[in-house]
Amino acid sequence: MRSVLTVGSVAFDSIKTPLGEASRIVGGAATYFSIAASFFTQVRLVAVVGDDFGPEQLQVFDGRQIDLSGLHRLAGETFRWKGEYSDDLNTRETIYTHLNVFEQFHPRVPDAFRDSPFVFLANIHPSLQLEVLEQVNTPEFVALDTMNLWIEGSPAELRQALKEVHVVIINDEEARELSGESNLVKAARVIRGLGPKRVVIKRGENGVLMTHRDGFFAAPGMPLEKVCDPTGAGDAFAGGFVGYLAAASQLSDAIVIQAVIAGSTMASFAVEDIGLDRLLRLTDTEVKARFADFKQLTQFDAL
Amino acid sequence: MRSVLTVGSVAFDSIKTPLGEASRIVGGAATYFSIAASFFTQVRLVAVVGDDFGPEQLQVFDGRQIDLSGLHRLAGETFRWKGEYSDDLNTRETIYTHLNVFEQFHPRVPDAFRDSPFVFLANIHPSLQLEVLEQVNTPEFVALDTMNLWIEGSPAELRQALKEVHVVIINDEEARELSGESNLVKAARVIRGLGPKRVVIKRGENGVLMTHRDGFFAAPGMPLEKVCDPTGAGDAFAGGFVGYLAAASQLSDAIVIQAVIAGSTMASFAVEDIGLDRLLRLTDTEVKARFADFKQLTQFDAL
Helix, strand or coil: CCCEEECCCCCCEEEEECEEEEEEEEEEHHHHHHHCCCCCCCCEEEEECCCCCHHHHHHHHCCEEEEEEEEEECCCCEEEEEEEEEEECCEEEEEEEEEEEHCCCCCCCCCCCCCCEEEEECCCHHHHHHHHHHHHHCEEEEEEEECCHHHHHHHHHHHHHHHHCCCEEEHHHHHHHHCCCCCCCHHHHHHHCCCCCCEEEEEHHHHEEECCCEEEECCCCCCCCCCCCCCCCHHCCCCCHHHHHHHHCCCCHHHHHHHHHHHHHHHHCCCCCCHHHHHCCCCCCHHHHHHHHHHHHHHCCCC | CCCEEEEEECEEEEEEEEEEEEEEEECCCHHHHHHHHHHCEEEEEEEEECCCCCHHHHHHCCCCCCCEEEEEEECCCCCCCEEECCCCHHHHHHHEEEEEEEEHHHCCCCHHHHHEEEEEEEECCHHHHHHHHCCCCCCCEEECCHHHHHHHHHHHHHHHHHHCCEEEEHHHHHHHHHHHCCCCHHHHHHHHHHCEEEEEEECEEEEEEEEEECEEEEECCCCCCCCCCCHHHHHHHHHHHHHHHHCCCCCCHHHHHHHHHHHHHHHHHHCCCCCCCCHCCCCCCHHHHHHHHHHHCCCCCCC
């Protein structure tokens, strides 16, 4: 079991969905990632919070194998985001994004984290992602998330970062934008041409598509009766995916494919309640049961 | 191997997509269904055409195990439809629908077809679907397709038809409209409450969701580099699904699940060229290979 280093946002989220509403709850990409990944392996978190982020907020990490010695605190307010979802949850409007202490954020990777064999660069400015990679020894596995803001606004830095990573984990819209191809088969090929050996495309309720050998592996979304809040589902996926890989003894084809299901499992839980709530009360037994549910959902006999 | 009776439209289609355009080509739900199903079993087609539908048009059925003795000819023009697809192929505009001879259509099931053990009621008015069922002995398996026009316009007749069928095969939008539930898990439950033991929800490029035991079976769409024309893909799915079941010696759980893959296989070919073109040049070997591709695409090891 090897450690995963992740660098990204720890934030206060305010969320409104048709099924629920919450104000100033703990969120952020690195938070969702860390909690999901910690079900599988040890996590090392590098992020920044303000002096408004106290012991009450830190409770979300309690009792999990998440090393917080890279969680820096600066004077000022923690990153804040507010989003509202449409009735079908497929679109969301960002009401505000206050970067606050995140505005001056330059990740400092603690010495003890530099040997991390697995690295997940959550969705932050590609220059910061590159700064992280300068501070670690040669990791065995680096995955990167990004978004339209950097694809459009910092294409040169993003291209440089993409050259340094093994896997890119993005959603379908981002894959289309990054590649300039609307067809996902072509989009994945273009993105692989930018550096990453593997492309994982998150498709929300429609599941996941991952390049594999000459083709693809695909997992449908788990049909859920209650979908409350998609916030953080993509980061929970990444946490399950990278965490599962880090826990494995080798990165065989079979393991990488199982990791997609581990990621899909974590994402399917993440959406069942508002914010982190479902992940916070999730048990290992439930994780194993849902992995088995995915097998039931998708497996069939050869002709 | 048991015969499948299908009743529905045989038409002239005019289609415009970003990758192709064709005028006055042979189409119609029953046509796509029959050709797809004939890869697996014998098909008995009941439909109506005008006197403009000649030997040239009939060639699409040549050399296939499709019995055309229920293809009636009336004086007048054949049903015509024209549609134009958006750039991403996810929406289409109907430019015109001329019912022509279809306007007076009342299906007459030939005596020799009355013992058909499998029946597929393609998307026609639910009263006509009921007329078909009155003319057949007790089939072992009846599946039904429908659309928003009948869900909104003929709800009483549709409810009556639903009581008589084993499986409903509709798309996600229709499932939501028919059930009044936006969540597909709930939608499927409501629809099962209307009669059909099983609900198959077609999701286009996002694959298929089928109720199964207490849960679901799901197949993702095959990632395709070239998607030319979605016309008839849903009917090709139904043809593969019902045809595969009819060819099987029993309707076990494993067979019904394989039938979803057989249907997905036929739909994945249907979209690769305009109109019927890809299905018309399709071979059994290609069908078997793509079924195997679906296995590669989706299968993973248990934990």
